[in-house]
Amino acid sequence: MRVVLLGAPGSGKGTQAQKLVARYGMPQISTGDLLREAVSEGSVLGKKASMAMDAGELVADEIVLGMIRERLDRQDPAGFVLDGFPRNETQAGALEGLLETIGQPLDCAVLMDVDFEILMQRLTGRRSCPQCGRVYNVYFSPPQQTDVCDHCGGRLEQRTDDNEATIRNRLEVYESRTRPLIGFYARRDLLQIVDAEGDIDEVFERLISALEHLRKSGSA
Numbered sequence: 763m764r765v766v767l768l769g770a771p772g773s774g775k776g777t778q779a780q781k782l783v784a785r786y787g788m789p790q791i792s793t794g795d796l797l798r799e800a801v802s803e804g805s806v807l808g809k810k811a812s813m814a815m816d817a818g819e820l821v822a823d824e825i826v827l828g829m830i831r832e833r834l835d836r837q838d839p840a841g842f843v844l845d846g847f848p849r850n851e852t853q854a855g856a857l858e859g860l861l862e863t864i865g866q867p868l869d870c871a872v873l874m875d876v877d878f879e880i881l882m883q884r885l886t887g888r889r890s891c892p893q894c895g896r897v898y899n900v901y902f903s904p905p906q907q908t909d910v911c912d913h914c915g916g917r918l919e920q921r922t923d924d925n926e927a928t929i930r931n932r933l934e935v936y937e938s939r940t941r942p943l944i945g946f947y948a949r950r951d952l953l954q955i956v957d958a959e960g961d962i963d964e965v966f967e968r969l970i971s972a973l974e975h976l977r978k979s980g981s982a
């Protein structure tokens with residue numbers, strides 16, 4: 763299955779993508795994770811990306827598209843779930859062209875739909891463990907001990923771009939640059955909308971039923 767997860771920062775794309783990987787075995791391709799990796803390695807690409815990321819702006823298309831081209835070249839028969847990409851119409855058009863070239867068109871783009879206030883709480887409350895990667899939220903799913911990972915005892919951290927000023931900017935960038943992709947995919951008859959509020963497992967059930975519906979109808 764070849765799926766794009768669309769949605770604002772904090773809509774749960776990363777969490778749900780991980781669950782799709784566990785269920786269907788396709789790889790998750792997250793441009794945010796690839797960029798954070800490049801930043802922590804201190805590569806030239808990482809240095810170029812980090813200023814935009816800290817400000818909550820989009821990283822230049824040529825950087826992101828280069829990473830995606832390289833990643834999609836390693837084709838997987840199980841397909842892929844793209845999380846955080848595409849983020850504007852240039853990227854969506856480039857992805858469409860690339861997938862056409864390799865004969866692997868998208869099956870669907872799922873919009874993870876969440877109210878603005880909930881997005882703010884999800885983002886400002888998010889903490890993650892640098893040792894084992896577990897993610898918590900101080901409002902919705904707090905660790906038993908403040909700032910300590912229940913799983914491995916690691917010291918929980920807040921992402922540098924999860925502060926309030928950067929979050930507001932990221933949400934504005936989403937509204938102006940990424941939201942238009944809803945129309946882009948609706949026009950191609952690829953859009954599915956999933957209510958992404960509430961419990962993680964409930965959201966996953968809704969996501970699965972949208973995708974299973976596609977599989978049964980033979981489009982995926």
Ligand code: AMP
Nearest residue numbers: 793794814815819820821826846847849
């Ligand atoms: P994310 O983890 O998806 O929220 O991404 C974190 C940051 O990485 C974003 O705020 C952007 O600065 C950058 N980023 C991630 N994906 C993209 C993309 N497809 N295009 C441009 N910038 C991106």
